[in-house]
Amino acid sequence: MTKELYDIAEQPPLGIVPPKMHAWLIRPERFGKPTEAFQQEVVNTPAIADDEVLVYVMAAGINYNNVWAGLGIPVNVIAARNKAGEKEDFHIGGSDASGIVYKVGKDVTHVKVGDEVVMHCGQYDRNCAWVKGGGDPMYSPSFKIWGYETNWGSFAQFTKVQAQQCMPKPKHMNWEEAASYTLVAATAWRMLHGWDVNAVKKGDVVLVWGGAGGLGSMAIQIVKAAGATPIAMVSGQDKFDYCMKLGAKGCINRNEFDHWGMLPHWKDNAGYAKWMKGVRAFGAKIWEVLGEKRAPNLVFEHPGETTIPTSIFVCETGGMVVVCAGTTGYNATVDLRYLWMRQKRLQGSHFANTEQSNQMNELALRGLLDPCLSRAFTYAEIPVAHQLMHDNKHPHGNMAVLVGAKDFGLGASGKPPVAIERAALPKGDVHTTPHPYPMSEPLPSVAEAAAITIADDGTRVGDLMHRGIIACAPDDTLAQVAKTMVDHEIHAVVVMDGSQATGVVSQTDMVLARQGRTSEQARALLAQNIMTPGCATCDAGLLLSEAVSLMTGRRMHRLVVTENGQPVGVLSMTDVVRKIIGE
Ligand code: NAP
Numbered sequence: 001m002t003k004e005l006y007d008i009a010e011q012p013p014l015g016i017v018p019p020k021m022h023a024w025l026i027r028p029e030r031f032g033k034p035t036e037a038f039q040q041e042v043v044n045t046p047a048i049a050d051d052e053v054l055v056y057v058m059a060a061g062i063n064y065n066n067v068w069a070g071l072g073i074p075v076n077v078i079a080a081r082n083k084a085g086e087k088e089d090f091h092i093g094g095s096d097a098s099g100i101v102y103k104v105g106k107d108v109t110h111v112k113v114g115d116e117v118v119m120h121c122g123q124y125d126r127n128c129a130w131v132k133g134g135g136d137p138m139y140s141p142s143f144k145i146w147g148y149e150t151n152w153g154s155f156a157q158f159t160k161v162q163a164q165q166c167m168p169k170p171k172h173m174n175w176e177e178a179a180s181y182t183l184v185a186a187t188a189w190r191m192l193h194g195w196d197v198n199a200v201k202k203g204d205v206v207l208v209w210g211g212a213g214g215l216g217s218m219a220i221q222i223v224k225a226a227g228a229t230p231i232a233m234v235s236g237q238d239k240f241d242y243c244m245k246l247g248a249k250g251c252i253n254r255n256e257f258d259h260w261g262m263l264p265h266w267k268d269n270a271g272y273a274k275w276m277k278g279v280r281a282f283g284a285k286i287w288e289v290l291g292e293k294r295a296p297n298l299v300f301e302h303p304g305e306t307t308i309p310t311s312i313f314v315c316e317t318g319g320m321v322v323v324c325a326g327t328t329g330y331n332a333t334v335d336l337r338y339l340w341m342r343q344k345r346l347q348g349s350h351f352a353n354t355e356q357s358n359q360m361n362e363l364a365l366r367g368l369l370d371p372c373l374s375r376a377f378t379y380a381e382i383p384v385a386h387q388l389m390h391d392n393k394h395p396h397g398n399m400a401v402l403v404g405a406k407d408f409g410l411g412a413s414g415k416p417p418v419a420i421e422r423a424a425l426p427k428g429d430v431h432t433t434p435h436p437y438p439m440s441e442p443l444p445s446v447a448e449a450a451a452i453t454i455a456d457d458g459t460r461v462g463d464l465m466h467r468g469i470i471a472c473a474p475d476d477t478l479a480q481v482a483k484t485m486v487d488h489e490i491h492a493v494v495v496m497d498g499s500q501a502t503g504v505v506s507q508t509d510m511v512l513a514r515q516g517r518t519s520e521q522a523r524a525l526l527a528q529n530i531m532t533p534g535c536a537t538c539d540a541g542l543l544l545s546e547a548v549s550l551m552t553g554r555r556m557h558r559l560v561v562t563e564n565g566q567p568v569g570v571l572s573m574t575d576v577v578r579k580i581i582g583e
Helices: 065-071 077-083 182-193 214-225 237-246 269-290 308-314 336-341 354-365 379-390 478-488 507-514 519-524 544-553 573-580
Strands: 020-026 038-044 052-062 097-104 116-119 158-162 166-168 205-208 229-234 250-253 298-301 320-323 345-348 373-377 398-402 492-497 500-506 537-539 558-563 566-572
Touching: 020 065, 038 379, 052 379, 065 379, 097 158, 166 354, 182 214, 182 298, 182 354, 205 214, 214 229, 214 237, 214 298, 214 354, 229 237, 229 269, 237 250, 250 269, 269 308, 298 308, 308 320, 308 336, 373 379, 379 398, 478 492, 478 507, 478 519, 492 566, 500 507, 500 558, 507 519, 537 544, 544 558, 544 573, 566 573
Parallel strands: 205 229, 205 298, 229 250, 298 320, 320 345, 373 398, 537 558
Antiparallel strands: 020 038, 052 097, 052 158, 052 398, 097 116, 116 166, 492 500, 558 566
16 A cells, blocks of 8 residues: 655655655745755655656755745745646745656656656747747746745655656766756757757867856856857856866856946947956957967857946857846846947747757767766755755855755766766866856736836826026037036936927036047047937926936936927936935
């Protein structure tokens, strides 16, 4: 007779599924840091649908996703599923796993009970019209990340997955190694192989950001296997050896450069020249490391805001910058001249489809992909592993936990067809950068907009603005405009062509005009040459919050205020700041 419940690591006879199972659960009432959010519980083993498989989990991979699931931000994954009609009031996370198939649905043909498998984390509705029509499931509105956006992930004795997620486990890997690589490796595979004309090919040069990180360590190996040349970016010399062993031709320490961050304004001659000097020196470093004057055909991106300007600049004409995250920020700046004149591609990429995941796994099966497991934990340590991630104290590389496996190092049953050199991370290497956001973030959609609430105290622009317009003529010199500003103690002057406002000269415009010019050259410039053309206006009746969004969205510090279409005053950021301090 089937036992009601088996202990952890007490494996039920093959194909025997107990009605209950041990699992680590997240519940809304204990959202918070991982050591509090995750609690061990016993729950009913889930039933499976016709296209699904129940896998006895031997080991599970650790990813940031479930740090966020435990915190309940930026989305409460449980509430999101309840809203969609699912009844469970808990979340079982885990988006990477190795295990043994224990039960299959009636439509499942490609795996059977007893198969040793690893799982990719892409789920979708097989009846979705887009998928049925042959479309890439990654574009299906039903696409979800298993064990984050879906329930019944791998932090439990049994996990419920779609059959298409199951892939053969590499025989030469132990359970924890096999559980650790799929999410990052499949993501890297799609980034590098998924974008038609720009897919990596023999002879290409590829710049890989975060070469010692989860994605980067997989990317180096995938690039190398394609016969291309990876160059690894890292933050310290101590990671060079690791990346070289994985297959990098050379490494660059990003801390030797300081031009990172958003682009200077294109009108800022001096700032732009300094940035250009930095990025050119960086380009020269790539040549030095490569041993030839070639630009990367692909740039493998995920830091985002601080590195995208550089990635786009150094990318070869006709090449591609492919990005799957914005770990340092989302508002990446682009000098469009380099994008259009050199016809480069900035391509977004997210996880991978079934076919791509399997193509990646072929590499693992052939022994050509080191899973880069940096640390393995016991089942009881699942919250601790996540807490280390939460505190940014976890090692680089991929981490895994044992679930059904009795001990570390078990489960390997063969030699790799190709033996690659095992790379070891530098001792004591831990993360120093802020937490990456979950790989799937809910994006605001038109339909959801109604649910967003905004606090607003009802202040109108007219309540705060300065009445009266101080103007200059288009052919006034900068010297004249500057005097007007100083005399009136204002930060901007409206340029009036007759009765028509044609632009604004702000203090920033003036300072930018001085950059890279002598004082005489700057003083002789005309208002019409340096003004920000067009006059951003708003009605005096507009809500202050909306006016602020207008200013920040257009990176400006003031608006010309109109009443009945006529300019009557100016609202500046200084006015808003005064209101904040209650002046
Ligand atoms: P990871 O293991 O933390 O590695 C990220 C690497 O980025 C670090 O090793 C670090 O290397 C480098 N880095 C950090 N700050 C940097 C900066 N300011 N400039 C340049 N490089 C910097 O993370 P991961 O697993 O590779 O994931 C990276 C990002 O991708 C995360 O945001 C993750 O959420 C996201 N992701 C997205 C998907 C998807 O499908 N969309 C899938 C997986 C992961 P150095 O300090 O050595 O430079």
